Structure formats: structure tokens, C-alpha cells
Amino acid sequence: MRMLLVEDDADQRQLLAQLLGNYELVLAASVAEAQPHLGKVDLVLSDWKLGDGDGLMLLRAAQRLSQSPAFVMMTAYGTISHAVDAMRQGADDYLSKPFSRQELELTLEKVSRAQRLKTDNQRLSQALADQHKLTEIIGNSAAMQQLQSRLARISDTDATVLIEGESGTGKELAARALHQLSRRAQKPFVAINCGAIPEALAESELFGADKGAYTGATQAKTGKFEAASTGTLFLDEIGELPLVLQSKLLRVLQEGKVTRLGEHQERSIDVRIIAATNRDLKAEVQAGRFREDLFYRLNVVPLTLPPLRERRDDIPALCRHFLALYARRHGLNPPALGHGLLEKLMSHHWPGNVRELANRMERLVLLGEDMPISPLGEGASEFSVKLPAGGLDWEAFERHCLEKALALNGGNKRQTARYLSLGYKALLYRLEKHGLS
Ligand SMILES: Nc1ncnc2c1ncn2[C@@H]1O[C@H](COP(=O)(O)OP(=O)(O)OP(=O)(O)O)[C@@H](O)[C@H]1O
Ligand SMILES: [Mg+2]
Structure with missing residues (x-):
């Protein structure tokens, strides 16, 4: 446990430092001296009265941090109202002076244990959130x-x-x-x-x-x-x-x-x-x-x-998702997605679908490059069909392609013919042959 000890009285600071030999200690004599260390320690033990302010100022600053340290306030004899204030503002405990060595140890032990539980808890919920993200399905189309x-x-x-x-x-x-x-x-x-x-x-x-x-x-x-x-x-x-x-x-x-x-x-x-x-x-x-x-x-x-090209609306959200994901994974800043690039991404054919998009975004994060993307239409020469080793039923395959192409073009035959680079008549003939017209 790293502890920040804030005490303006040099003698008392010295004395406490000796008692706290078990902790990794940072010493400070004022609010200004203590402030830069707040985010780097697990526990703060601070006097109420400090030369340039009071312990409450530190407490508030500590609580604004995303990972706030535990906080124990020391108050002077007869100022119990300060202790009440500190507890109300979220201090984990207080010690009213003078306190015995045993009181000090007990209080710090209790607070450290609670702090450890809190950190473990945060880590676990982060891990859980990450796990949920792994199965988060992006897309609102x-x-x-x-x-x-x-x-x-x-x-x-x-x-x-x-x-x-x-x-x-x-x-x-x-x-x-x-x-x-x-x-x-x-x-x-x-x-x-x-x-x-x-x-x-x-x-x-x-x-x-x-x-x-x-x-x-x-x-x-x-x-x-x-x-x-x-x-x-x-x-x-x-x-x-x-x-x-x-x-x-x-x-x-x-x-x-x-x-x-x-x-x-x-x-x-x-x-x-x-x-x-x-x-x-x-x-x-x-x-x-x-x-x-x-x-x-x-x-x-x-x-x-559905393939990505049939739900282009999802592309911007997917891009943002993967840019943030890979930036986090590689510890880099996510690059901005320019309007021009997004437009290109949205009109790409995406034969590899979301995986291809994810790879592109990872490269963008790593290399910062706006890589060339073939626009819609050039996809025709991009496909690759894995031919089964045991042979291929050509008629079934042709029928399959025709059905898919028709569906892709909303049943519009002229559009389907253009999509397949076939003449209109040639398409009709094939549809007829397979009983698809
Ligand atoms: N809607 C989505 N939202 C977020 N990530 C997605 C989405 N769809 C796919 N992905 C991501 O894209 C990658 C490919 O997805 P997945 O492995 O599930 O595809 P697949 O259909 O099983 O592919 P294959 O047929 O090649 O096995 C994974 O990293 C997955 O997390
Ligand atoms: Mg798979």
C-alpha cells in the first residue's frame, strides 16, 4: 500500500513517518505539495489544518479522481465537528488527536482492507464488462x-x-x-x-x-x-x-x-x-x-x-467500435475517421464482411494509413469460391448463384442481369431452366 501522509507540523510528520514504517510513504507538508500525489497512492492520511488550506480541500480533490484513494482525516483535540464534516464529505475514517499507536494501526488496517476490496471489486467488474463487450453485437440496422x-x-x-x-x-x-x-x-x-x-x-x-x-x-x-x-x-x-x-x-x-x-x-x-x-x-x-x-x-x-453490404447503415458504428477496441488493445489513440474515408468504407463490397472491416480498422489504428478500398462494383472480380474436393454439382451451384443474386437485387431481374454481367435474355433463359422465373 502506498500512503500519502500530509502534516504541516514537521515534528509530528517525523513521528508519524516512523510509526508508519510498513507503508510505502510519500510525505507532504501542504495542500500544494500533496495534490500531485493524490492519484498515485492507495491511502491518504491528512491533517485537518494545513498551512495553505485544510484537509477537506484534499479530500474533495481525491474524490474527483477516477480511482480515488482511501482517506483518513486527523483532527485536533476538541474539533469533533471537523471529523463529522470529513465523514460527511466521504472520508473513510478519522483520528482525533492525540491518538495512540494502536488506534492509528487499527484504523489504517481497517481502511486498507476496505480499499483493497474496493480495488478488487473495480477490477472484477471491469473484467466482467470486457467479457460482455466480447459478445456485444454492434449494429442497429x-x-x-x-x-x-x-x-x-x-x-x-x-x-x-x-x-x-x-x-x-x-x-x-x-x-x-x-x-x-x-x-x-x-x-x-x-x-x-x-x-x-x-x-x-x-x-x-x-x-x-x-x-x-x-x-x-x-x-x-x-x-x-x-x-x-x-x-x-x-x-x-x-x-x-x-x-x-x-x-x-x-x-x-x-x-x-x-x-x-x-x-x-x-x-x-x-x-x-x-x-x-x-x-x-x-x-x-x-x-x-x-x-x-x-x-x-x-x-x-x-x-x-446478413452480409455487411446488405446493412451498410451499420458500417459507421462498427468502424467506431473497432477503432476504439484496437486503440485500447494497442495502447494508441484512435484515429479520426474522415468523411471521405467513411464514404469509401460504406460503398465497399466487403467480401470478408465484419472480419474484413475489423482488420482494416486495426491497420488504420496501427499504421494510420488510409488504405485503398475498391468501390462497389469492383467486387465482381474479388470473390473466391472454395470448391469442394469431392466434386461440384454445377446445376445446383448455378441455381444457388441465381437465387442469391436475385435476392440481393430485390428480385429485380434487369438489375440482377447487370449484377451477374449477363444479358437480360441470357438471365431469363437461365431462370427458366431452373424454374425460377
Ligand atoms: N455485429 C458485430 N458487432 C461487433 N463485432 C462483430 C460483429 N459481427 C462480427 N464481429 C466481429 O467480427 C469478427 C468475425 O466474426 P465471427 O468470427 O463471429 O464471424 P463468422 O461468421 O463466424 O466467420 P467465419 O464464417 O469466417 O467463421 C469477430 O472478431 C467478431 O467479434
Ligand atoms: Mg466462425
Whole structure:
């Protein structure tokens, strides 16, 4: 504990300093001398009467600080009204002179303990606030408002949720928010990326394995389902799950029980499932790459995260949010967002959605550079499609693109044709072919 001792009488200051040998001490003889130290100590022990003012002036100054130190006022014999004043103004305690060494120690101990609790408390609520910020969904556009109210409605149920949306639109964020809003919030949130686990290991990752169940299994392994017990299991990139595992997953979901690889014993599970994908799962079903029964099992409550280009209104708020976030993280000042830049940002195509915007803002904070941004329309050459290794159903893909393009252009066919760089007739022909006209 750092303590500031303010006493104008040199002898008394000396005496007290000796008694307070356990503290990291700063000595001051006047208000002016004490003032600059107020923000750097945990505790102030001040005399009432000071040459250039009184202890109350210091008390008030201390209380204006964001992290105010504890304050103990010393008052002279027969001036109990000063003590009352000090306590009314928020001093933590007082000592009326003359006081014994024991009184001094007891008072300071009590006040230090309370101060420590206060600091711990502030730190904890800050950490909690930061945690909440991690799942704070920014955006006030109509689409986001609808999403928020949906999240609130379903958060407190155990209903399975399927989140669809392009890459970087905030699917994982929405999943975490759902968990945080639910009564499972204090229980584990376990995420597994179904696209990132090798097929051979996927089963043991998900459901666990007994010791020796497969080569290399030197220890029994807890699967993600068990790890998420009583909490939420987030099955990310569910569209990438191999067909064999899709059947196993379906069985687990239907029966509410898992069996570790190499074991016979069934374990009951209590997990809330949230799945996410950036594929169009329905199209995957049609193409025979995703089990229809599993799709329906997961798609109890569908949530679709709209791409950023369909909710441009949210861009300014998101920019401000990320500039402040990264400035704080890197200990830098957030740069101003000029009108010209904001205009460019708002008309950008954003193929990488919110993640791309976040990266841009981080670079802006770090480099202060106004980097080139391609305006809307140049997006056409920017897309990248991940082709599935197992082959591609061209007709289904074309139909999918047509549907998406139509939706994007509000069903307006001329606009859709321009968007696809197709002639109007060529578009109509294709729509006809897929029964979309
Ligand atoms: N509405 C939002 N408000 C604040 N931050 C957001 C929002 N949407 C996304 N983000 C942030 O953008 C980044 C990408 O979001 P997230 O990881 O949830 O996307 P995703 O849809 O899961 O992407 P992918 O398909 O690539 O996995 C994260 O850092 C997330 O916190
Ligand atoms: Mg994700």
C-alpha cells in the first residue's frame, strides 16, 4: 500500500513517518505539495489544518479522481465537528488527536482492507464488462434489430439453433451471445470447428475415446460433447462434417447419449447445440452432401446473418467500435475517421464482411494509413469460391448463384442481369431452366 501522509507540523510528520514504517510513504507538508500525489497512492492520511488550506480541500480533490484513494482525516483535540464534516464529505475514517499507536494501526488496517476490496471489486467488474463487450453485437440496422430480438427470444430455451451466413458475418459472435444470454451462461461454451478436424480423429474429438481405442490413444479422452455438459456445444462449419460422422451425430442428438470410442457404456448428455455454416445447407442437402434428417434436426431455429453490404447503415458504428477496441488493445489513440474515408468504407463490397472491416480498422489504428478500398462494383472480380474436393454439382451451384443474386437485387431481374454481367435474355433463359422465373 502506498500512503500519502500530509502534516504541516514537521515534528509530528517525523513521528508519524516512523510509526508508519510498513507503508510505502510519500510525505507532504501542504495542500500544494500533496495534490500531485493524490492519484498515485492507495491511502491518504491528512491533517485537518494545513498551512495553505485544510484537509477537506484534499479530500474533495481525491474524490474527483477516477480511482480515488482511501482517506483518513486527523483532527485536533476538541474539533469533533471537523471529523463529522470529513465523514460527511466521504472520508473513510478519522483520528482525533492525540491518538495512540494502536488506534492509528487499527484504523489504517481497517481502511486498507476496505480499499483493497474496493480495488478488487473495480477490477472484477471491469473484467466482467470486457467479457460482455466480447459478445456485444454492434449494429442497429433493421436486419440487426431483428436478429437481436430473435436472439433474446430464443436464448433462454434449449432449442437447437442453426446459424447461416457468409464468412465473417458474426456467426460465432451470435453463438456466444446466445450462450451468454442463456441460463447456461455460467456453464461451459465449447466450440469445435468441424472443418478443421481430420476425419480419422473427428469421432474421438466429438464423442471421446477410451484408453487404447485407437493407435496413439494413450489416455482416455473426453469428447467435446462431454466437455460441454450442462453448457453449450458450438458445432462450427457443420457443413464440412463428413457424411459418416453426420450419421453418428444424428444418432447422438436423437438419443441424448454419447458412447466413447472403444467403450460400451452410454453417457447421458445435457448440452444445448448451436451449429453454424457459411454454406447453404439446404443446397448441400439437395446435392446429397448433407443428410436431410440431420439438417432438419439442426434447423429448429434458423438464424441468418446478413452480409455487411446488405446493412451498410451499420458500417459507421462498427468502424467506431473497432477503432476504439484496437486503440485500447494497442495502447494508441484512435484515429479520426474522415468523411471521405467513411464514404469509401460504406460503398465497399466487403467480401470478408465484419472480419474484413475489423482488420482494416486495426491497420488504420496501427499504421494510420488510409488504405485503398475498391468501390462497389469492383467486387465482381474479388470473390473466391472454395470448391469442394469431392466434386461440384454445377446445376445446383448455378441455381444457388441465381437465387442469391436475385435476392440481393430485390428480385429485380434487369438489375440482377447487370449484377451477374449477363444479358437480360441470357438471365431469363437461365431462370427458366431452373424454374425460377
Ligand atoms: N455485429 C458485430 N458487432 C461487433 N463485432 C462483430 C460483429 N459481427 C462480427 N464481429 C466481429 O467480427 C469478427 C468475425 O466474426 P465471427 O468470427 O463471429 O464471424 P463468422 O461468421 O463466424 O466467420 P467465419 O464464417 O469466417 O467463421 C469477430 O472478431 C467478431 O467479434
Ligand atoms: Mg466462425
